Amino acid sequence: MTTPVTSPGRRGFRAPGTTFMVGGGLIGAVGAYLFQVYGTRNLDPEAFAPVSVLWTTFFILATILLVPVEQYVTREVASGRKALPGDLKPTLVIAAIGGLVGGIFVLVTLDDLFFSEPVYIVQIVLLMVGYSLLFAGKGVLAGARRFAGVGWVLIVETVARLVAGVVLLELFLDATSLGWAMVIGGFAVLALGWWRHDTGRSDTSAAPARNFLTGYVGGTASSQLLLGGAPIAVAALGGSPALVSIVFVTFTLYRAPLTLIFALQGRVLPYLVGLSREANHLQLGKIARRVVMAGTGLALAGGLVGWLVGPAVVGLLYGEQYSPTAVVAMFAAIGVMAAAAAQIVSQVLVAEGRTSRLSWAWLGGLIVGLAVLLLVGGEPDTRVAVAFAVGEAGALGLMAVLAMRR
Numbered sequence: 001m002t003t004p005v006t007s008p009g010r011r012g013f014r015a016p017g018t019t020f021m022v023g024g025g026l027i028g029a030v031g032a033y034l035f036q037v038y039g040t041r042n043l044d045p046e047a048f049a050p051v052s053v054l055w056t057t058f059f060i061l062a063t064i065l066l067v068p069v070e071q072y073v074t075r076e077v078a079s080g081r082k083a084l085p086g087d088l089k090p091t092l093v094i095a096a097i098g099g100l101v102g103g104i105f106v107l108v109t110l111d112d113l114f115f116s117e118p119v120y121i122v123q124i125v126l127l128m129v130g131y132s133l134l135f136a137g138k139g140v141l142a143g144a145r146r147f148a149g150v151g152w153v154l155i156v157e158t159v160a161r162l163v164a165g166v167v168l169l170e171l172f173l174d175a176t177s178l179g180w181a182m183v184i185g186g187f188a189v190l191a192l193g194w195w196r197h198d199t200g201r202s203d204t205s206a207a208p209a210r211n212f213l214t215g216y217v218g219g220t221a222s223s224q225l226l227l228g229g230a231p232i233a234v235a236a237l238g239g240s241p242a243l244v245s246i247v248f249v250t251f252t253l254y255r256a257p258l259t260l261i262f263a264l265q266g267r268v269l270p271y272l273v274g275l276s277r278e279a280n281h282l283q284l285g286k287i288a289r290r291v292v293m294a295g296t297g298l299a300l301a302g303g304l305v306g307w308l309v310g311p312a313v314v315g316l317l318y319g320e321q322y323s324p325t326a327v328v329a330m331f332a333a334i335g336v337m338a339a340a341a342a343q344i345v346s347q348v349l350v351a352e353g354r355t356s357r358l359s360w361a362w363l364g365g366l367i368v369g370l371a372v373l374l375l376v377g378g379e380p381d382t383r384v385a386v387a388f389a390v391g392e393a394g395a396l397g398l399m400a401v402l403a404m405r406r
Contacts, residue, residue: 017148024151025260031158032259033317035165036252039178040245040318042169049241051178052231052248053113054120057105058127058182060228061098062135064221065128067262069094070135070142071350074269077143077198084198088136095132099125113235115175123179130186137194142269144197153189161185222362226339226369226391230332230384233373237380242321247381250314250324251388254306254332258340268344272351284352288345288403295341295396299334303389306333328385335389342396348403357402365395 036055040048069091073083102124106114114120134157141149165181231248239247275284310329314322324332342361349357369391376383 017146017151021147021151021154024154028154028158029256029259031162033253033256035158035162035178035181036249037317038162038166039169039175040249040322042173043175045242045245045321047175048245050114050117050120051175052245053109053235054106054124054179055182055252056228056231056248057102057124058131060225061102061124061128062131063228063262065094065098066132066135069132070139071269073136073139074143075350077140078145078269079143080201082198082201083136083140083143084195091132091136095128098128098132102128117176119176120179123176123183126183127186130183134186134189137189137192140198141194144199146197149192149194149197152192153194156189156192157185160188222359222366222395226335226362226366226388226395230388233384233387234380237383239380243381246322246324247328247384249318249322250310250328251332251336253314253317254310254329254336258336258343261340261343268347269351272347275351284348285404288348288400291341291344292396292400295338295344298341299337299393299396302333302337303330306330324381328381331382331385331389335385335392338389338392338396342392342399345396345399345403358399361398361402362395364398365391365393368394 039051043051069087073087073091076087077083103121106121106124107118110116110118110120134153138150138153141147141153161181161184164184165178168177168181171177228251230251231244234247235241235244272284272287307326307330310333311323311326314324314329342365346358346361369387372390373383373387376386378386
């Protein structure tokens with residue numbers, strides 16, 4: 001049986017493996033960009049467009065459906081309960097839903113966005129299956145406080161995808177090669193045998209996964225349409241394939257802080273679960289308030305940096321043909337920093353099991369963003385960037401109110 005999370009010594013942030021987990025998250029973030037940079041350096045913006053849409057589609061589905069699975073498993077294992085095999089069923093059901101939705105989307109847009117290549121349908125389905133197991137594994141390891149194991153998951157996934165991408169693209173100079181490399185990255189972590197660390201108690205009295213996941217999935221559905229839908233929105237507004245690629249690499253690069261948070265939030269959640277189990281609501285409220293204040297300041301600073309050097313940084317990494325306008329860079333940076341703060345605040349609600357409040361916060365932000373998208377004029381990339389920033393700022397404000405309200 002695992003040691004209860006309420007033990008002070010195991011609840012702090014100096015537990016063994018923490019540094020390695022952070023290092024693994026950094027390697028994962030850098031590796032993802034190296035994978036994309038290698039693709040953009042070998043394919044022009046038009047040829048790279050299907051990979052942009054495939055990555056975007058998977059990112060949205062994974063964060064809507066699989067991040068809640070990881071958080072649920074982390075919360076249950078951190079509470080001392082055994083997750084497997086009971087939680088494997090909802091995990092695979094959610095993966096099947098994601099594969100179905102993703103497959104239908106790729107099929108419907110095959111001619112417009114994927115150059116009529118049906119192989120992308122197979123790839124999106126396999127991505128959902130492989131990564132459903134990866135996210136469940138991260139949940140088990142984080143909940144069991146095997147933080148070094150989480151770091152290894154992030155490293156193995158990243159290295160496998162990058163190496164496969166380089167090799168396949170050298171053999172077959174085609175965008176579908178990068179899709180297969182993404183699939184390989186998800187399944188590669190099965191070699192780590194993460195399920196061996198699920199050693200908690202079998203507890204049939206635990207709250208059903210459905211109750212937890214329904215609210216969380218509802219919230220992340222809205223948040224990820226805001227966060228990950230920019231390239232698809234640009235395409236829907238009539239943007240060219242090249243403009244879709246430009247928006248994709250810009251938003252992906254600027255999402256670095258949020259990508260790292262998604263990778264490492266399992267480190268924070270066991271600590272917050274401990275506070276929740278002790279009914280330490282005052283401390284949870286203080287944490288939420290401090291994150292909101294810091295996030296607001298960082299969003300303003302990020303916007304200034306995006307305006308001044310954002311286009312140059314994107315052009316330096318991906319090539320001048322991928323550089324966005326200064327306005328797009330500024331609003332993308334503001335929105336990402338606001339989204340990062342909102343995601344951290346959301347962990348308070350996750351720890352307390354109040355995931356239904358996530359739905360209200362993110363839905364409110366999405367509605368605000370859609371309203372702005374319809375009302376603002378200009379080029380597709382500018383309209384999407386402005387709507388994204390305003391929507392994320394609205395979501396952060398609502399998240400702050402709901403997380404601090406007792």
